[in-house]
Amino acid sequence: MNRDRPSQALIRNLTFPQRPHVLLTLAILVFAGTPWSHAQSVNPLEGDVRAIRGGAGLFRAQCATCHGADAKGISSIEAPDLTQIWSRRSLSAAAVFETIRLGIPGSIMPPHSMTDTENWMLVAYLQSVAEAGVIGLPAGDPAAGRRAFVENCSTCHRAHGLGESLGPNLSIVTSQRSLESLIASVRDPDALVGRGYKLVHLRASEGEEITGLIKSEDAFSMQLQDDTGRLRSVNKANLQMIERLSGSLMPAFARTQLGDQRLLDIFNFLQNGAQQ
């Protein structure tokens, strides 16, 4: 197939499974006759409901084993969360298309020999499950947001060159998560604690107590970042006590402490900086 020529030839060369999934067949037939190829940067099927449905079928058959049925990834095999990939602003639909086609050499991600149409359908599905970030600029004052960030967040978080590194870097968090979920995390941080931020309280045999975030763990040791930010190796054999805590190291910020408008200012500052 001449992959550079968006033409009918490309569609004629579509290969069909012998007994294809009915829905998928219909979707492909509907799209056959439309001239597009992988060379374009915009997905011609983005937002098309039939394409998304067909792409979802392809995803379940070919991708879900590693990336999970919900596309949110399986960390134990280092398969990434595909709902988050679009938050990298430089990532185009064409780049995702090419990654599916060629795989990632040297990694577990294999090449796929599906047709261009099927590939665009898969990209359409991935676009449809993209975790929506904050749309537009939150109604706030970026200068006030910057001050509020420094005051309330920067002891643990870094963003746009300010702050520390105990918690996740927040520079692009507004493009990864919706305003509602960001606000929920500030008001109730214990509800969702990500991998690498699970909290543990330890007592060493000589009596020292350590509270920290579990960065890694095996049968014999833990790799922690303690609450001072220091990276520490802990030998389990030298511990009197291991208490795994369900909550987050982050304190909850009530409205009385950090009002809604101040929060919007912070998100405005984060989004504003991310867009620069």
Place this chain on the structure above:
Amino acid sequence: MSKWLEKVMPVLLASAAVVSPLSAQDGPSYEDILAGFSNPERWLTYSGDYSGKRHSPLQQITPENVSGLRPVWTFQTGTTTRGRGFETTPLADDGVLYVTGSNNNAWAIDAHTGRTFWRYRRNLPNDLTYGASAPVNRGFGMLGDRLFMVTLDAHLLAFDRRNGDILWDVELADYRVGYAATLAPLVLDGKVIVGISGGEYRTRGFIDAYDPVSGEQLWRFNTIPGPGEPGSETWPDDPEVLAAGGGGTWMNGSFDPELNLIYWGVGNPNPDYYGDARPGDNLYSNSLVALDADTGELLWHYQFTPHDLNDWDSNHMPVLAEVNWQGQLRQVVMVGNRNGFFYVLDRVTGELLLGTPFTATSWARELDADGRPIVLNDGSQGCVPDPWGSTNFMPPTFVPGQDLFILTARETCATYVPEKPADAPGQSNFGGTVLIDAEQGSGALRALDIHTGDLVWEFSYPSPTFGGVLSTASGLVFAGDHEGNFMAFDAKDGRNLWHYQTGSRIWGAAAMTFMLDQRQLVLIPSGTTLTAFALPD
């Protein structure tokens, strides 16, 4: 001819005349393999002997001194394994290790130094099917001066072990349909026995025997019967379904020379999760089969998971032992199964002696009077073991005397969502999706009393693990985990005595051990490395 050549040629010819008949017998014979561990400087077949116990008689490294174990050398393969592990067991003979790796690389390695004598790399087609998703290999078979290796494009190769030359190359099946081969060939007297991978595609499994000299096929046992053959009554009356019924045979078998029977596990029926198109028990999927080694004729079978819907292949190392069973000396075969049960069968008759769970599986908790599982939850209701199973092909070990069966157990929680598949040749054909709860999952090294299946001891791992197990007569157990630790335990109580971080998860491989210059070496593959350990000089 140069003067130098004129001078040396007669000497070369004379020495060739004297040496070649000797060198032809130089490598190990069938009798040598049959003798198992009797020569401590050799490890000649996948499990070290035909029984599959992976229990070495060596005693230099003991529970008392194992804390002093140190790496001696590390060999780097230079080839990565997409999504899987470095799963091989090296063979050892005359100070040379014969090692297969991922992507059909293979080497002869100096056991003293880890340096290479020769390297082989197969030029694989770029449209591999199953072989692309699991580009692994579990080892060579060996006989005389020949080595045998299977390939990801479903061939069997014979090598000259001195230089890696290919002596013959036969196709087992067409890889384009979905076939591949990954196991270590089982070499018997005048036979090389191999199985096939690809049960996730529209394939039909088999076990084959080949002539080691000519590569000629001697017999084939099809794991899915043809129309009208015994076992076909457990399938729909549809030749197309039978011809694509799965039943891979991708893990090694064991051999009883006195009964002249080979014992081999059979994999899942296809499609993996969607059973509506294949009503019935689907023999001989998910079974152990006992075959006559000379003819491939089926003597008996036992099906662990009738009508499997969870991809719980029964491709495990069958472990053979002679044990005192309720006052009677019996020849048994033991299997720790992916479905979460531990089984003991009489290997002469196939009679089930014990079948009991070794994990918290909610799929079934007991077998009925006929030895069938009483299924409580087929997976569609949530939280049964994931498709990688409660254990998998990583070899277990058997400790005679203590009568312990020691295996890697995986505790996982998955929900199965079956869906009618496309049924396309050359395309994977799982028939649905599995939702794995990533927050739940752990592993353990578990020692079971073979008479009851009771847990004698365990050592916990933080994640579901895929490392195999070796034991030695000095009372040690060696195992690997998903976090990359290679570890030694006291076989009596499971106490951890030593551990070493290899830098990559130990996946599908178990350790092997042998003597070299009066020093006991223990080898483990991990990631892209093979590391040899010994006590300090």
